[in-house]
Amino acid sequence: MTSTRVNGHNAAVGMTTQVRRPRRPRWATRSPGMLALYRTGVALLGGLVLTLGIVLIPYPGPGWLIVFAGLAILAAEFHWARRLLHFLRARYTAWTRWMARRHPLLRLALYTCTGLVVLATLWLLNVFALVGGWFGLHYPWLGSPIFT
Known part of the structure; x- marks a missing residue:
């Protein structure tokens, strides 16, 4: 059975799926150049915060929090970062629960x-x-x- 999607509605199952589009500032969507500038800025800022978080993971303090903040910045614009953020959150929660039982x-x-x-x-x-x-x-x- 194939399903048909009409405006985010799955007609075969009767379910509604949401298509998540990035929420961008109005100025970023005025021209392709501004959009590219905005995406580059998000990528640079998110990448810097993510890199800082990765460096700080072994140290006492908010290393993982900074990693998740960097991924959240990247996830605002990039779908791969959103998927990775959800995956890492689940793994981090599983790890902390596992450690609590040891x-x-x-x-x-x-x-x-x-x-x-x-x-x-x-x-x-x-x-x-x-x-x-x-x-x-x-x-x-x-x-x-x-x-x-």
């Missing part, structure tokens, strides 16, 4: 590994040597092997 020692081990990743990253970025220098601590092991 033994506290397993959760502690995961948090400890995350903390070690954060400390290693801060050491590689020379943060310990920088902060140690503020307090007059100039130990060679505080310095990063990258910034020697």
